[in-house]
Amino acid sequence: MRYIDHGPGGAASAMKIAIAPQPAPKAGEVVIEVAYAGVNRPDVLQRSGGYPPPPGASPVLGLEVAGRIATVAPDVARWKPGDVVCALTPGGGYAEYCAAPAAHCLPVPKGLTVKEAASLPENWFTVYDNVMTRGRLKAGETILVHGGSSGIGLAAIQLAKVLAGATVYTTVGNAEKAEYCRKMGADVALNYREQDWAAETARLTNKRGVDVVLDMVAGDYVMKNVRALALEGRLVQIAVLNGSKIADFDAMPLMLKRLTYTGSTLRPRTVEQKAAIAAALAREVWPLFESGQLKPYLYRTFPLAEAPAAHALMESSTHIGKIVLEVKPQ
Ligand SMILES: NC(=O)c1ccc[n+]([C@@H]2O[C@H](COP(=O)([O-])OP(=O)(O)OC[C@H]3O[C@@H](n4cnc5c(N)ncnc54)[C@H](OP(=O)(O)O)[C@@H]3O)[C@@H](O)[C@H]2O)c1
Structure with a gap:
């Protein structure tokens, strides 16, 4: 699969397209064929070397994605291949395939696009x-x-x-x-x-x-x-x-x-703690997107290969709202 490699870290220009094997789902996980990946300020910090991923997390940038589920671990009953979801990821979102705990996936709220859904989880x-x-x-x-x-x-x-x-x-x-x-x-x-x-x-x-x-x-x-x-x-x-x-x-x-x-910081929290937040969002917040009371706020989309430009925009702080990478629209 194609993914963004940021090497040992540094300026936005350090990010390049590279090739790696697709991840396989571990117990409790799904692998998502990524259509869009959200860009977040913590990605900028990680890329510049100031925010290393927690032990066990993918070293690849990207804390949120949306797309179609490609594979599920044998113990996952909640989702099946083909389901379209958005997910909080432990890393690895700037890639064509990304593993995430099944309990951190949410449906795309009715009325929102897959691209809009990719901009929701981390925030x-x-x-x-x-x-x-x-x-x-x-x-x-x-x-x-x-x-x-x-x-x-x-x-x-x-x-x-x-x-x-x-x-x-x-x-x-x-x-x-x-x-x-x-x-x-x-x-x-x-x-x-x-x-x-x-x-x-x-x-x-x-x-x-x-x-x-x-x-x-x-x-x-x-x-x-x-x-x-x-x-x-x-x-x-x-x-x-x-x-x-x-x-x-x-x-x-x-x-x-x-x-x-x-x-608090979200990333090092346990799978169970993040699953509890996902359940609260599904119960209390997703219905407010579906009724139109909450709105997504996309600012700009860049192709995956232009991740350096997406980070440069974020670092300029001229943006308002979310920046998203288009990985493989489905
Ligand atoms: N604790 C957690 O779990 C967690 C999770 C996600 C994100 N975060 C943090 O939350 C913050 C926002 O994340 P985001 O992805 O939403 O970022 P973002 O869209 O890039 O927004 C950052 C904005 O903060 C404002 N700002 C105010 N003081 C600033 C300063 N000293 N330096 C730079 N910007 C400043 C800037 O707008 P103005 O023009 O108004 O200054 C800038 O556009 C980041 O610091 C991120 O690391 C924390």
Whole structure:
């Protein structure tokens, strides 16, 4: 099969088409003939050498795919060859065939294309777990989502609004991104290059603060996030784009406001934990795509061989929403 090899890692240009044997399904797994593979920021980190795959995972890039099931392990009853699915993968998505646990596959929501479905798993697994489970967001509460125009951000805005029934504030880097986030359900979108988001959040909540912050920035955002939280607020860290070290951290507000500071990364979670998230998505989130209340947000598609251009676009941060690789449309 054709796949993208990124060698020892480095610049986007390190990625080249190469040939390897097709994977075979291990117990509990299916092998998917990949039509489309989603591109995610963690792929960029892995390609540049900063985010090695967990032990046992495919070294090939690609955390989500959609396509037709080619083969299933003898113990898999849920799916059969020919079924069209999207899947969270343990890696290996930038390839014509990709193995994934059967329990991490979901049907293509009715009304969505296979390409749109390929853009869902990594964002929606991550956001469901961090906003609903870790962040414990409830109806009537307020959430601040940083990086609103990212794949993760647009899932968080919609999930918070539609599933949780929350008020949603978000931060973005330009006016076009702000407008898109409002269109996708954000009540307020703040341009952090022109506005002081911390001051604006305090003003918007009459100094009460927000109940949940979903943050991918860290660094100097952490103390600002802590100050932006209301009593009993939850700060959920899902990435550290501005660095993981926090200068001048003050633990006093954690105690005085009884805050929770938590976070997670999806990839090293167990097969069972990810299967539980898949089941929650099938039950609570996929029906909202089928009724049109949640919407996919594809930005651009590149052929597999143009993976370097897809990564360069992501690294430019000019995109809004998802970038997808076309592997072998069926
Ligand atoms: N914890 C997990 O399990 C998990 C899973 C998946 C992804 N993630 C993380 O979630 C984040 C979003 O992922 P994604 O795939 O949705 O990414 P993406 O679509 O590439 O979006 C990233 C966006 O973040 C914004 N941003 C804000 N501060 C930034 C900074 N200091 N450096 C770079 N970009 C910055 C940029 O938009 P602006 O113009 O608004 O700045 C950029 O477009 C990534 O950091 C990723 O590693 C975490």
